[in-house]
Amino acid sequence: MTDRPFLRTFVSPAALCALAFVAALAAVMQYSVRAYVPGSLEPGGLTLANFAALLKPLYGRVFLDTVWICFLTAFWTLIVGYPLAYALVHARNVALKSAILVISVTPLFLGEVVRTYSWIVVLGNNGFVNSMLLKAGVIAQPMQLMFTRFGVVIALVHVTLPVMVIMLAAALAHIDPDYERAAESLGAGPIRAFLTVTLPLSLPGIIAGVTTSFAWTFSAFATPQLIGGGQVNMVSNLVYQLGFASFNFPFAASLSVAGLVLTFAVLALLRAAARPLERIGPN
Amino acid sequence: MKQLCFAITALAVFSAVPAAAQDKLVVSVWGGSWRDMIANIIAKKFTAETKAQVEFITGGTIDRLNKEKLAKGNPESDITFTTSHVGWLYANDGLFEQLDLGKVPNAMNLVDQAKISPYHIGTWAYVYTIGFRPDLVKDMAFESWADLWKPEMKGKLAAPDFDPSHLITIAAMLSGGDAASWEKGQGKLKELKPNFKAFYTNDANSQQLIANGETPVQVILSMNAHYMAGEGVPIRLVIPKEGAVLGIDTVAIMKGSKKADLAYKFINAALDPEVQAEVAKFKKGSPAVLNAKLDPAIAGLPGVFSTADQWNKQAIVIEHKLRAAKTAEWRKWFAENIMN
Numbered sequence: 164m165t166d167r168p169f170l171r172t173f174v175s176p177a178a179l180c181a182l183a184f185v186a187a188l189a190a191v192m193q194y195s196v197r198a199y200v201p202g203s204l205e206p207g208g209l210t211l212a213n214f215a216a217l218l219k220p221l222y223g224r225v226f227l228d229t230v231w232i233c234f235l236t237a238f239w240t241l242i243v244g245y246p247l248a249y250a251l252v253h254a255r256n257v258a259l260k261s262a263i264l265v266i267s268v269t270p271l272f273l274g275e276v277v278r279t280y281s282w283i284v285v286l287g288n289n290g291f292v293n294s295m296l297l298k299a300g301v302i303a304q305p306m307q308l309m310f311t312r313f314g315v316v317i318a319l320v321h322v323t324l325p326v327m328v329i330m331l332a333a334a335l336a337h338i339d340p341d342y343e344r345a346a347e348s349l350g351a352g353p354i355r356a357f358l359t360v361t362l363p364l365s366l367p368g369i370i371a372g373v374t375t376s377f378a379w380t381f382s383a384f385a386t387p388q389l390i391g392g393g394q395v396n397m398v399s400n401l402v403y404q405l406g407f408a409s410f411n412f413p414f415a416a417s418l419s420v421a422g423l424v425l426t427f428a429v430l431a432l433l434r435a436a437a438r439p440l441e442r443i444g445p446n
Numbered sequence: 447m448k449q450l451c452f453a454i455t456a457l458a459v460f461s462a463v464p465a466a467a468q469d470k471l472v473v474s475v476w477g478g479s480w481r482d483m484i485a486n487i488i489a490k491k492f493t494a495e496t497k498a499q500v501e502f503i504t505g506g507t508i509d510r511l512n513k514e515k516l517a518k519g520n521p522e523s524d525i526t527f528t529t530s531h532v533g534w535l536y537a538n539d540g541l542f543e544q545l546d547l548g549k550v551p552n553a554m555n556l557v558d559q560a561k562i563s564p565y566h567i568g569t570w571a572y573v574y575t576i577g578f579r580p581d582l583v584k585d586m587a588f589e590s591w592a593d594l595w596k597p598e599m600k601g602k603l604a605a606p607d608f609d610p611s612h613l614i615t616i617a618a619m620l621s622g623g624d625a626a627s628w629e630k631g632q633g634k635l636k637e638l639k640p641n642f643k644a645f646y647t648n649d650a651n652s653q654q655l656i657a658n659g660e661t662p663v664q665v666i667l668s669m670n671a672h673y674m675a676g677e678g679v680p681i682r683l684v685i686p687k688e689g690a691v692l693g694i695d696t697v698a699i700m701k702g703s704k705k706a707d708l709a710y711k712f713i714n715a716a717l718d719p720e721v722q723a724e725v726a727k728f729k730k731g732s733p734a735v736l737n738a739k740l741d742p743a744i745a746g747l748p749g750v751f752s753t754a755d756q757w758n759k760q761a762i763v764i765e766h767k768l769r770a771a772k773t774a775e776w777r778k779w780f781a782e783n784i785m786n
Contacts, residue, residue, distance in 0.1 A: 202771035204515050204539045221782050280654065287658050309660060310644045392655075393607045393645025393785045404607060404785070409777030410508070410535060 194416035206413050213417035222401070222418075226425055229381065229397040232312065233429075236319040237376040240327045241369060243320060248331035249361075267328040270321055275385045282318040282390055283309065310392040318386045323379055327372040334368020335361070370437040374430060381426050398422040469498040471708045474514070474523035474700075477504035479729075484527070487724045492715040498708050507532055514541050514700065521700035524709045530694040531611075533566040534770035542566060543699040549710040552717035555735040557757050559692065562766050566698035569716050570725050571732040573749040573761065574612040575690035577666035577683045582659050591616045591686045594663070595634075599641040604652070604661035607645035610780035611773065612665055612691040613638070615764050619688060625764045628776065632783070639784055656681060667693070668749030672730035683748045685760050690749055692761040694734070726750065732757075 195214070198207030216222075247267050254260040270278060285291045286308040293305040308314040338361060346356040384399040391400065398418065406415015473489070475481050481504050489500035503523050505513070511532065514521060518541060528536065536542050542565035547553045553567065560568025576588045583602060586593065594603060605613055617631030617638070618624055643661050646652040649670050655661045656671075657679045668690070671683040697716055699709040715721060722733035727744050732751040745752045751760060 199774060201774060202534065202538055202767070204511070204535055219782065221786050225786065280650075283654060283658075283660075287660050289658055289660075388647050389651060392604075392643070393647075394642075396786060401781070404781045405778055409774035410511075411774040411778070414774075414778075 191416045191419055194413050195420045196417075197413045199411045199413045204410070204412075213414050214421070216414065217417060217421055222421075225396050225401050226398060226421070228312075228395070229422075230425070230429055232316060232319070232387070232395075232397060233377045233380040235312075235316045236323055236380045237373045239316065239320045240323045240376050241331075241373055244324055244327035244331055244372065245369075247324075248328045248335055251328065251332050252335040268325045271325045275322065276389075278322065279318060279386050279389045282314075282321070282386075286314045286317070286390065309390060310394040312395050315387050315390045315395045318390045319380050319383055322383065322386060323376045326379055327376050330372040330375060331365065331368045334365045334371070338364045366440050370440060374433050374437070377433065378426060378430060381422070381429075398425070469496070469705065469708055470501055471498055471525065471705055471712055472501050472503060472523040473712070474503045474505075474510050474526040476506065476527070480527070483725065483728050487721055487728065488712070488716045491718060491721050492712045495715060496708060496711050498711075500712070511535060515539060519702050521702050523700055524703040524705045525712055526698050526700055527569065527695060528566075528698075530562045530566070530568065530696050530766040531764075531769035531773065533562060533696045533698060534767050536698065537563055537565040538770070541701055543701045543703065543706065545699065545713075546710070549707075550714045550717065552714050552719070552735060555719070555737040556717065557734060557736055557751075557754065559757050559761060559763055560694055560696075560734040562694065562696055566696040567713070568694040568734040569697045570722070570729065570734055571692060571694045571751065571761075572729075573668045573685070573690035573692055574606075574665055575668060575683060575685055575749060577656065577664050577668075577671040577681050579656065579659060579662040579680060580682050581680050582662035586663075588663075588684045589687055591688050592620055593686075594641065594665075595638055599663065601641065601643045602661065602663045603638075603641045603665070604644045604646050604655055604663070605642065605665040606652070607647050607785065609773070610776050610784070611764055611769055614776050614780065615691060615762065616688070619762070625768055625772070628772070632779070635780075636783060642784070645785060668747075669729050669731050672747055672749075685748050689760050689762040692763050694766075726752075 194206060196209055196211065198210040198212065200207045244267075247263060251260060251263045251267065254263060283290070287293070288305040288307075288309070290308075292308060293302070296302045297305065308317075342360050342364065343356045346360045347353065351359065381397075382399060383397060384403065387395055387397045388400050388403070391397075396404070399422070402415050402418045402422070406412060406418060471492070473484065475484055481502050485500065485502065493499060503510070507528060510526070510528070514523070514526065514536065518539070521541070526536065526542075533542070544564050545567065547567075556567060560571065562568060576591070576594065578586065578588060580586075586596075586598070588594070593599070611625070613635060614628050614631065615625045617635040618628045619631070621631040621634045623630030644655060646655055646661075646664070649667065652664060652666060652670055653674050656664050656666065657674060657677075666683070668683060671681050675681050675683075697713055699706055699713070703709055717735050719733075719735055719738040722735050722738035723740055725731070726733045726738065726740055730744060730747055730750060732749070733740065736754060738752070740750070740752050744750055751757045
């Protein structure tokens with residue numbers, strides 16, 4: 164391998180950023196093993212009490228809830244995002260292509276808080292969904308959508324959709340359309356050609372999209388905070404509730420570390436589960 | 447020669463400007479309407495009196511606290527506004543200068559409840575009390591905090607998720623205790639759990655949830671309720687017979703500030719009775735001095751205290767230092783037993 168000194172110059176900004184992240188992470192780790200001193204900003208001596216406190220069933224429940232909400236979000240984002248990505252790649256009309264792209268990517272341009280407040284207007288008892296269903300006579304009483312896991316997942320799917328669509332579109336765009344045409348020429352209908360050719364070939368994109376959506380959702384804060392209303396909590400909400408809102412930074416740090424470990428563990432499991440599927444995709 | 451003439455002229459011009467005009471006081475405050483209010487009312491008066499300019503550093507309570515902690519000894523701001531119990535965290539960490547109230551003539555009229563510590567004093571006050579939508583919660587009067595526990599309140603109540611100290615103290619009081627013996631109210635508070643519909647995370651969230659009727663009853667910041675009423679939302683704010691939980695925003699001088707003299711003048715301007723009346727009118731809160739002449743329409747609002755008698759009879763004061771020390775414990779217990 165030839166030595167290319169200019170590479171060092173290019174890599175140095177990224178290396179500096181990485182260094183800053185490592186330093187921040189080290190600070191969080193250090194706080195997680197320090198005692199909380201009531202009424203003071205300074206942490207006390209070394210302790211494992213913060214981690215011992217996490218063994219309460221409440222925290223286990225919230226961690227499991229977080230994983231479950233992430234799975235639901237990744238799954239429904241895939242279901243909603245795949246047709247959008249497929250249409251985006253295969254649409255021949257430029258205007259239609261642009262419309263799909265705008266619809267898919269717009270959520271990225273809105274702040275998370277603005278987006279979430281909009282969902283409060285849509286999901287509320289007097290919101291858009293309930294008003295329409297009441298007027299149509301489908302329901303007699305408003306459905307409880309706010310402060311429920313269902314409402315949180317709907318809003319999170321909206322937040323995560325652009326990531327999924329972009330990743331799936333990139334994967335689908337790399338599939339040679341001749342494969343599908345070949346299947347059709349051999350007698351397969353469009354659905355069979357899609358299920359037996361396009362879908363398996365897009366698996367790497369699906370795996371990447373699901374994994375990224377999962378990790379993206381794991382760190383969600385404003386959406387579960389506002390739509391969940393304290394009744395649906397994820398790890399980030401616990402960090403806020405128990406750490407920052409009460410100045411107990413050591414406990415907040417231990418929650419963050421536990422959340423980080425859980426994220427890595429779940430992502431490793433996902434990776435292991437996805438490995439056999441990856442072999443199906445194009446090599 | 448030309449250069450010498452220029453230098454002399456420049457020197458003459460600069461020496462003609464009062465020294466104070468080149469001074470600048472840095473004030474740390476929450477953003478939004480709080481910053482605007484301080485800029486338009488307090489800083490305006492201060493600048494008129496001293497010719498010194500005011501620059502603002504804005505941010506959330508915790509962000510500003512953290513930043514000042516990191517800058518200890520060489521503060522980013524000269525003056526900090528924060529809530530009374532959070533002020534104790536600054537003070538305990540040696541971030542505040544001890545105040546010499548002899549340099550703040552207007553502090554003579556400070557109400558007793560606003561004398562928080564040797565380091566920070568109150569500038570205005572508000573209450574957390576019961577606010578409700580009479581159009582959505584019919585036949586409820588909320589004469590007592592105990593009314594929140596009524597079965598017909600099931601699934602209607604919201605409270606702040608960032609500070610449970612109000613309900614923890616109230617539950618303790620209803621159980622024969624107080625904030626210091628808050629454990630007495632734990633059982634009572636657990637009985638309230640079915641009545642919670644949600645917990646709001648900030649003022650905007652509180653306003654939205656009561657405006658759209660999602661949570662028709664709230665333990666609400668009085669200023670928010672008055673603001674929403676002004677926007678046409680039919681909210682009624684009540685002071686229960688036990689009183690309403692007092693909140694005081696305070697001002698302090700940062701330790702290490704090189705503008706302490708100006709900072710004292712700023713605090714004095716903040717406590718000026720006319721400034722206090724304007725602040726009360728703008729935010730619909732209580733002035734921290736007793737000689738402020740309030741517009742009768744403002745003085746008549748629930749939760750606006752303009753007399754010592756009102757302060758003494760209607761305000762439930764959670765001892766600020768105790769609150770600072772207990773916040774984490776209360777918050778953890780509330781999150782573990784009520785919210786989750």
